[in-house]
Amino acid sequence: MARQLDPNGQSLYARFSRYLSEGDDRLDQDMIREVDAPPAVHDPEPVPPSAPFPPVAEGVKTRHTRVATVAYQLIAMLLTAAISMLLIWTTAKLPSFGDAQNPAHNEVARRYVENGMDETGSVNLVTGMILDYRAFDTLGESNVLFTAACVVLMLLRSGSREERIEIEADERMEDRNRDEILQTAARVLIPMIMMFGCYVILNGHLSPGGGFSGGAVIGAAMILYLNAFGSGASGRFLTIRTFRFVSVLALSFYSLSKAYSFFTGANHLPSVFTTGVIGNLFSAGLIPYLNIAVGLVVCFTMYAFFALFRKGDI
């Protein structure tokens, strides 16, 4: 620790350690106020929070910007009105709702329905289509989620050690005033939600649902756990390390297995994964494993979003 611990120092770290030792109540007020607005330390030129910007008086805006904003709004309003009128007019003339002769229900859809179950092995034709016929989109899909996780991690994860310590302090504050109702409800609900989520993921190819919805359900359960029992409890397992480990594992498995199935498909080689007995749990070739991989990516990313927004660190 380069910084020696000056006991009566004003730095937050010192005051936090003093708080731990003496539990001085007046300090609590100070802690909450300061911690709540973490100064944007990691910005190269931090704007001191104690000097908030004076609100820009209406008069200060030059005539030029005021005219520009009014013009912009007028054009934007006209543009959106024109676009939506045009779209409503075209939709009215498009093939009508729900009749079987629409051009969209052509031989491609017929093939997906008729021999979807035999070729992909999945009873739920939508999952079969997503993870086998048009698997390239879904590969792109989980990488959209991964990109969003990277961007949010880069934006919201507090950088320096002091900040993390401040946020730990903030968490300790909130841990103390956990309310009983949420905790008891969570103790009953979370196992149910987790079970339902696992069911939806594992039975993705047999009943409605699949990797995305099941992952989101489990993500919601993890968020409820974080809310109910605070980050101390959820920090034991759900940390940045597990997030990294799980998303690396799931995403690399996903892209490698899909690369394998694309390569074998293109060169007409027989792929190792056969459809197996239709209806079993692990029957539709790669689909259940892909569902699990996508489920893991989705649930940890959704939890990471919430944790990063709430306390700046997973």
Next chain:
Amino acid sequence: MILTNYAEIAAMILFGIGLMLLLLNKNMIKKIIGFSMTDSAIFLYLAAKGYISGRKAPIVTDGVTSAEAYINPIPAGLVLTGIVVSVASSAVLLALTVRLYRKYHTLNLDEITDRARKGEE
């Protein structure tokens, strides 16, 4: 045509409202809700196009695999992918809003631009 396509027309009205919210409103949170609404409108339109009246959901029940029994599965697949794309983009937009608010203490995008320009000089 108007009477049969009521779901699609409602989707397009929702698209118009969402686009207007996204472009006209200056508050960042309103823009994000507007953006999510535009995406939901497009997915409502797409799923409505996949629907065939009198047919069931595309899950093979008791071995019936004739095409006349199920609706078109492709739009359902596309919308499934689309919903997660729209959540990912809203998460990034919300993260940017939090960072902007922490620095400029306002949600109004024009005010932020003024403060950024004033802060720079």
Next chain:
Amino acid sequence: MELWQSLPLVSIILPLFSAAVMIVLRGKGARAFCFAVLGGETLLSGFFLIKIRAFGQSYTYPMGHYPAPFGNEIRAGLFEAIALFFFMLILLLSLAGGLHKLEEHVRKERMPLYYAMILLMTASLSAQIFTNDLFTSYVFVEIMTLAAAGLIAAHGKGRAILASARYMVMNMVASSLFLLGIVLLYDLTGHLLMSPIRQQVAALAAEGQYKLALIVVVGLITVGLSIKSALFPFHSWVPDAYGTASPASAAIMSGLVSHAYLFLLMKIIYRVFGTELFAVTGIENVLFVFGLAGMLIGSIVAILQQDLKRMIAYSSVAQVGYIFMGIGLGSRAGMLAAAFHLLAHAACKSMLFITTDALIRASGGSSDLRDLRGAGFRARLTAAAFAVGSISMVGFPFLGGFPSKVNFVRAVIDIDPIHRIPVLIFLVLSTWLNTLYFLRAVISLYTMGKQDQPRREERVRTGIAYALSLAGFIALNAGLGLFSQRIINGLLSGLSMFS
């Protein structure tokens, strides 16, 4: 299906896999791994270019066990191979060049995330170049938009976050319009793959059904992609995004992101609508007019700029106007001129953004054009690179810009005067305006005011990677200029097998 033919698949899956692995690495290992993957990808695309040139025609590579209309597929031809090779080269050079400033702006533990976003952008770039399916292109367009927003916001400064937010808002509107266009097209034709859609659209246009819907679809997709590639009326996010991002991000954004969307638009026009439908719907003339307007107004506003980075940003709006004008001509020669200018502009613009790093340091940290005086002596190689970039953009022979201007003129010679006269006038006007603001900057680089004499000897320290990347950029621009005829022949044969 020979082994080399699955190189496009590798060029998509490799960056995706290594981006996933990247967030576990840390510090030096992350950087080495990122450059290894990018270098390997560039070599692969170079090798693929040689192979496809010998192969002579484009082929489709089914992604999965099911043939064309049922499964997904990617399609590779000579034009795609040339574009991928150039974009990978530019990406590698700009990342190497901007690395020094990057480590200053981005905190150490966030660098692996930055590299992950660069790799995801590479994957979405190669996917957009090779994909033969509309919805896949939408998904990878989304990846590129989110990664680009991350690159802008990586700077961490307040203004960069604001620029990223404005960029995201504009691009979300564009993505919704693009997605709506795809959905309407799916509703009309029932297919998502480009070639089956083409037959259905041709049949519909022949029967004269859904005429209004087809125009709306073409309009939506074109407007969506032109907002994303910063065409003139929708370019409000460009100066903020390129101006405040760190040089490496600005170079990659201006050199690759807007050009990948342009490439996708060209592919959709060729493969989905077909040039005749594109002409019939009249959207072509709209692009032509906006292109011309962009050329002129982009250059005029660039002259008024005081800030070096914003000047280059507005000049990239003007050059994108050139490309859209080329597309708007509608003829094969017009598309060829647009394709060549796409490559020339990408190479030159990334170099200019990378040079801003040392030039700003040489002029005492201020990016104001007036303080640039005498920086040419303090940062020799950077100023030389800036000079090469500027005169290439202006159209000096032996460099990238000159053959592309010749292409535009050649494209316009044999077509009807309604298009020919405005193009020639605007070409002359825009080139004249380009010389105004570019040569003004170059001249001020090398003039020494009296008060700057003492600072003559101070040299600005630039790393080896920076010098190497600038040398590579200069070689690339010179190569574009000298071997332009071979590249043009390659592009011509590429375009012929493109549709």
Next chain:
Amino acid sequence: MQILMMILLIFVLAGAVSVALTRNLLTAAVVFMAQSLALSVIWILLESPDLSVTEAAVGTGIDSLLLFVTLKKIREVDHVIQSEKEKEEARHGQTT
């Protein structure tokens, strides 16, 4: 089926208009959540259960949750600015 569909669509459109008109962000977020729920029921009517599970879990669950967390974060920074102002007035009050 048609009537229920029309009612839900009208509810979604009414929600959209109310989000556009309301000034309070919290009601906008809550109405957005309700819209997602109505949309998830619409997917069932359109015979695509996959979408309704996903929309319920992702649209109502995660999307609105992120909105609420962002609003909470913004309330906290607001609360800091109020306490700043009070301290300044207090100090100003003492000095005069």
